[in-house]
Amino acid sequence: MILPYKFLVANRYRIEELIGQGATTEVYRVFDVAQNQSRALKLIVTHLVPQEFSLPSILNEMEVSIRLKHPHIVPVYEIGNMREGIFITMSYIKGESLKVWINHKHHSIDEIQRVLLTLASHIGSALDYAHQNGIVHRDIKPSNIIIDEKKDMYLLDFGIASFQNGQGYLHPKLFLGTPPYRPPEDIQKSISLSSAVDVYSFASIIGEIVNKFLSGRQESYQLSLDTLANIQELIGKGTQPDPGKRYSSIADLCGEFMGILPHLNAKENLSNRNFETEKVMQP
Secondary structure: OOOOOOOEEOOOEEEEEEEEEOOOEEEEEEEEOOOOEEEEEEEEEHHHOOOOOOHHHHHHHHOHHHHOOOOOEOOEEEEEEEOOEEEEEEEOOOEEEHHHHHHOOOOOHHHHHHHHHHHHHHHHHHHHHHHHOOEEOOOOOHHHEEEEOOOOEEEOOOOOOEEEOOOOOEOOOOOOOOOOOOOHHHHOOOOOEOOHHHHHHHHHHHHHHHHHHOOOOHHHHHHOHHHHHHHHHHHHHHOOOOHHHOOOOHHHHHHHHHHHOOOOOOOOOHHHOOOOOOOOOOO
């Protein structure tokens, strides 16, 4: 089901174009006639969602998004119902997903390093902020990371996020992550899920980029064999099957990673920054 061009959602959001589609979701660029600006609208198509997924549980999960205010988390503005399903509106960021970037065949070594450093600085700090607020994303993957025209990165889609309980673990949830970024404990539906879920997924993304663009390429030896070995060791620790053997936090993983990767004279000099939680955006 595709919403037609100029269709008006909630008497406010005018459909401009379809920009993404999944098994149960559609993502549109819309024009917010109330605010006179473009937004992104994600629609969960009700009849495509398995019967065991109740409408209240989906809404409850999605409401997590509105709580998060961080420079590198895509802001969510509204969650609502329509005949076709549940919709969520958020900022529209012009750019491409990290998945699209990874699918490009060729990147320079400097560009690969810059992306890895930005991933650690921007997305790492966004995840650390979410974890500090007791929220675990649970679906960290390249298609949920957007690179804008200035090469900044933004994390989106907290639609399956879970709250940590008082013991620091997650209660079982209906929504699950996406292979191959999904850790063993999530697949096994263990009740002892924690922020280690996101650590595994984040390290898996680093591994995907490194293994595709750096490992085995002669020019990558500009990084030195020792650097590549240290990065592979970091990836291995971050993706340990046992959550207790992974990095204790995203901050620890990213701090070590930014110390391993050679420093670049990038515009923001990301490599010279100490990893820390970014200042929260004002609502």
